Amino acid sequence: MPYPRHHRLTALAATLLLSACGGVPVTTAEVACPAPPVPVAAVVSPAPARQRPVVAAKPTAAPATAKAAVKPAAGTKPTAAPTAKPAAVPDAEAMAAGMQEAAAAMTAYDAVVTAVDYRYDGTATSSTTTQIRYQAPGSYRMDVQTSTMPMAAGSKTLLTIGSPNVKVKAGGILGIATLTIPLTDDRVASLNHWTPDHLYAHTVVERAMASEGTWSVAGTASVAGTAVTMLKFTTPANRLDPMIAYELFGIDAENHVRLWAAYGGAATKTANGLLYQFTVEKLAVNPSLAATLFAF
Numbered sequence: 001m002p003y004p005r006h007h008r009l010t011a012l013a014a015t016l017l018l019s020a021c022g023g024v025p026v027t028t029a030e031v032a033c034p035a036p037p038v039p040v041a042a043v044v045s046p047a048p049a050r051q052r053p054v055v056a057a058k059p060t061a062a063p064a065t066a067k068a069a070v071k072p073a074a075g076t077k078p079t080a081a082p083t084a085k086p087a088a089v090p091d092a093e094a095m096a097a098g099m100q101e102a103a104a105a106m107t108a109y110d111a112v113v114t115a116v117d118y119r120y121d122g123t124a125t126s127s128t129t130t131q132i133r134y135q136a137p138g139s140y141r142m143d144v145q146t147s148t149m150p151m152a153a154g155s156k157t158l159l160t161i162g163s164p165n166v167k168v169k170a171g172g173i174l175g176i177a178t179l180t181i182p183l184t185d186d187r188v189a190s191l192n193h194w195t196p197d198h199l200y201a202h203t204v205v206e207r208a209m210a211s212e213g214t215w216s217v218a219g220t221a222s223v224a225g226t227a228v229t230m231l232k233f234t235t236p237a238n239r240l241d242p243m244i245a246y247e248l249f250g251i252d253a254e255n256h257v258r259l260w261a262a263y264g265g266a267a268t269k270t271a272n273g274l275l276y277q278f279t280v281e282k283l284a285v286n287p288s289l290a291a292t293l294f295a296f
Contacts, residue, residue, distance in 0.1 A: 090229070092216050092217045093215050095217070095255070096208075096215045096231055099249060099251050099255045099257060100205055102255035103205045103256075103257065106256070106285055106286060108133075108285075109132075109283060109286070110283075110284040110289065111133075111280050111281075111282060112129065112130070112280070112281045112282040113129070113132050113278050113281065114281060115127070115199075115277070116276070117190050117191045117275075117276050118191065118275055118276065120267070120268050120269065120275060122271075125148075125191075126148050126191065127147070128146070128147040129145045129146045129147070130142045130143065130144050130145060133289055133293055133294075134202070135293075135294060138162060138202075139158075140157075140158070140159045141293050141294055142157040143156050144156075144171070151171070153171055155170050155171045155175075156168065156169045156296070158294060158295070159183075159196060161197055161203070164182055164184075165181060165182055166180070167179070167296065168181065168188075178296060183195045183197055192241065192276070201256075204240075204257075204260050205249070205257060207239050207240060211238070212235060212236075213236075214233070214234045216234075217230070217231060218232040221250055223250055223258040223279050223281075224282070227253070228252050230249070230259075231248070232248055233249065234246040243268070244262045244265075245264055246262075247260065248260070248263070254285075256283065258279065258280045258283070259279050259280070261274060261276065261277035262275045262277070263275060
């Protein structure tokens with residue numbers, strides 16, 4: 001996913017190289033925060049209007065010609081009225097386990113992902129759309145397509161899980177040079193200082209499933225025309241950042257993650273409390289990828 005933030009670089013080439021990780025904090029063209037799924041409000045039926053009591057009428061004798069009630073034939077039982085079966089309650093923990101299994105089975109993918117990043121105090125925002133290719137066990141390549149920093153388009157980033165550095169190239173003629181930057185450097189971290197290796201589908205799922213917390217079903221949504229079920233994960237001490245109050249995972253019918261979002265608590269000053277969100281616009285699972293994609 002893209003990772004916005006840079007400062008302290010004095011050369012334009014370095015600035016463009018760092019744009020591969022999502023650009024820099026944007027204050028002049030902030031992206032509107034997508035609203036979190038809104039639970040359906042309970043439908044309350046209006047109270048019935050008050051009516052005057054009705055005086056009971058005297059019983060009228062049944063006419064002599066009235067037919068006697070027909071008794072059921074001997075040996076037959078009256079048929080009971082059918083009762084509706086209660087709706088099945090979704091098992092959120094089972095769905096989360098299915099999400100983990102789907103992530104483990106995905107040894108490669110080619111996706112187009114849009115990520116939005118919000119500084120917790122509401123002072124900066126960035127948005128980037130990136131083609132991300134993954135090859136097991138932990139190699140990622142990100143090619144930026146669009147960004148709130150226009151000069152970031154065309155930049156490329158290589159990341160290997162377990163490596164302390166990332167490699168970046170700027171777009172255009174400045175892409176001849178390659179810059180190696182530590183993951184811990186603020187210039188490649190998110191606006192809230194989250195390092196990029198923590199912001200991929202595999203790593204967010206792995207971290208959540210290894211954490212103590214509560215899973216629940218938060219509703220349904222649509223991501224790029226794909227129906228997803230929203231799973232909410234709440235933990236008292238989030239491993240990525242204690243500032244995170246809860247996370248949302250949008251999974252499709254095959255349990256693949258199509259959306260991930262992290263929301264802050266009361267101290268967060270962004271709209272709806274949203275801190276970071278990525279949505280998967282396109283996804284090809286387990287394609288054949290050339291090894292040359294993950295080296296430059």
